[in-house]
Amino acid sequence: MRLHVADHPLVAHKLTVLRDQETSSPTFRLLVDELVTLLAYEATREVSTESHTIRTPVAETVGTRIADPRPLVVPILRAGLGMLDGMTRLLPTAEVGFLGMQRNEETLEAITYANRLPDDLTGRQCFLLDPMLATGGTLVAAIDFLFERGARDVTAVCLLAAPEGLEVLEKAVGDRVDVKVVVAAVDERLDENAYIVPGLGDAGDRLYGVV
Numbered sequence: 112m113r114l115h116v117a118d119h120p121l122v123a124h125k126l127t128v129l130r131d132q133e134t135s136s137p138t139f140r141l142l143v144d145e146l147v148t149l150l151a152y153e154a155t156r157e158v159s160t161e162s163h164t165i166r167t168p169v170a171e172t173v174g175t176r177i178a179d180p181r182p183l184v185v186p187i188l189r190a191g192l193g194m195l196d197g198m199t200r201l202l203p204t205a206e207v208g209f210l211g212m213q214r215n216e217e218t219l220e221a222i223t224y225a226n227r228l229p230d231d232l233t234g235r236q237c238f239l240l241d242p243m244l245a246t247g248g249t250l251v252a253a254i255d256f257l258f259e260r261g262a263r264d265v266t267a268v269c270l271l272a273a274p275e276g277l278e279v280l281e282k283a284v285g286d287r288v289d290v291k292v293v294v295a296a297v298d299e300r301l302d303e304n305a306y307i308v309p310g311l312g313d314a315g316d317r318l319y320g321v322v
């Protein structure tokens with residue numbers, strides 16, 4: 112597994128406002144959107160490209176375009192949905208699939224309750240969106256799900272990660288270079304309820320309200 116922590120003053124500034132409990136839902140949503148767009152730039156660094164010949168008003172030239180098959184962006188419901196627009200802004204030709212995963216609050220295990228993905232992901236580059244890499248259970252299950260269907264590589268885009276979750280992921284996928292995690296920050300630890308500390312609270316609740 113390869114980890115990339117986005118080290119940039121704009122990311123640090125926006126993340127601080129995002130964490131603040133005084134930040135309202137509308138501002139929170141806007142900041143998530145902006146942060147994901149910044150993370151998307153890093154996350155797509157290895158997207159497959161091919162040569163493409165075009166004619167400028169002056170001359171013919173060989174440029175670059177994103178190759179087929181199209182990348183697949185997969186928000187993990189519900190909180191990952193708040194990251195979708197920020198990602199597809201930079202990758203508008205990507206296909207979008209959905210995975211509904213929830214952790215059982217007692218066992219902390221991930222349960223898949225919805226799946227809207229192509230059955231065959233052979234050769235596809237996949238981008239998983241999940242704001243909080245806490246215990247790592249959901250992400251490990253989602254990564255397995257994509258590789259079982261033939262994904263070529265998986266990049267998880269997260270806002271915050273806990274060291275405990277990164278360790279679980281590292282144990283599950285080892286040193287596979289086809290798994291990458293891009294995060295805005297790695298926090299201190301998990302608390303007894305598996306919340307990230309200092310974190311930002313429940314990302315889904317802060318995006319959409321408590322339901």
Ligand code: URA
Pocket residue numbers: 190243245305306307308310311312313314315
């Ligand atoms: N999910 C969240 O929304 N927040 C956490 O801190 C951990 C998991």
